[in-house]
Structures are given as C-alpha cells and as structure tokens.
Amino acid sequence: KQEVTQIPAALSVPEGENLVLNCSFTDSAIYNLQWFRQDPGKGLTSLLLIQSSQREQTSGRLNASLDKSSGRSTLYIAASQPGDSATYLCAVGTGGFKTIFGAGTRLFVKA
C-alpha cells in the first residue's frame, strides 16, 4: 500500500531564505507526482506536476525534483517571501488518476 510522508510537518523561516520541502513515498511504481499549495480555508492550487519519466520541473522560484528509485521528491523554494506562507502538499499518482496525498508541510515565512 502506497504511503506518502512529508517532512517537516511545519517550518518557519525568515524572508529571503532558500528552503527545501521533502516528500517520500513507499512504492516507487508511480505515474506522476504533483505539488500543491493550500491557503487557509481555501482549495488546493497545483504548483508543479512531474511525470514518472521526468527528473524535475521548474516554475519561477519553484523547482521540484523526483527520484523514483529512492522514493523521494523535493520542492525547492528560492528567495522565500511572506506570500509563500501556506501548506504545501505532495501527491503521488499511483495509476490512472488515483492519487495519494501526504499530510503537508505548513510553511511560515517571516517578514
């Protein structure tokens, strides 16, 4: 059974710092991995989608990497800003559209 773990559960950093959020999964037979952002009381916003054949994806200050063999993905945020404060969730696609979510990392960027 696929399990998705995100570490740390919460993170507080000063503005401007570069940071890395971690996601690990137990079964390497995945179709894709997606990173989402969730603001309090809101829905999820897709940030990056990495297909199983890809190693990384970039969008602006965000870079996500995928290492299927070790069951890991990282989300790198460069030059963090207070507006980046949110919960970040990773989600593993296990077949077709079936998706397993991690519990998320709550990020707070201090001005």
Added chain:
Amino acid sequence: DAGVIQSPRHEVTEMGQEVTLRCKPISGHNSLFWYRQTMMRGLELLIYFNNNVPIDDSGMPEDRFSAKMPNASFSTLKIQPSEPRDSAVYFCASGGSSYEQYFGPGTRLTVT
C-alpha cells in the same frame, strides 16, 4: 474558465438529514474527483470518474455515501443519513489528459 465550481460553500445540517454536494468541473476535463479533508485523516480520495463513469470508489467510507455524474458538466456527492463524523471539507477536482488536477474551493460540512 471559472474553474471548478462547488456548491454550497458551507452546509450545516442535523444528524440524520440528507446532504447533497454539487460540483461543476472545468469544461473539457474528462476526469472528476471527490476528496474529503479532515485534521485527523488529511486529504482522502473518495471516488473518481473518467468520462462520467465511476472508476474507483474504494475510498467511499460506507453505504451512506453515494456519488453520481449524470453528464460531463455536473456531479453530486450525497450523504444519507448524515452523521457528526462526516463533518469535513469536501473538495471536488477535475483533470484533463495531463493528469494535473484542479481543485474547487470546497464545501465545509458541519453535521450537528
């Protein structure tokens, strides 16, 4: 496009009542998902449809829950009878061929 639309945004009901949540996916998307989010269990996939057909409903907690997708632009999630432990935020999401999922704003359900 207006994105995924869910209604109502908030629902408060008494135990035993029937609850119906509604979702309009993004036009052109052929997959639709219903999720439930709670503090204790996080985000759980309840059911998903592809081309209006239910593909996997293994996440539906019990027979009190049912979901339908009568056409490509509308889906419902029904709970009958509702119980206090059903209180959660219910999200609908839709997706196209890229497997990227787009979420609606959610329905916050409170069962008293």
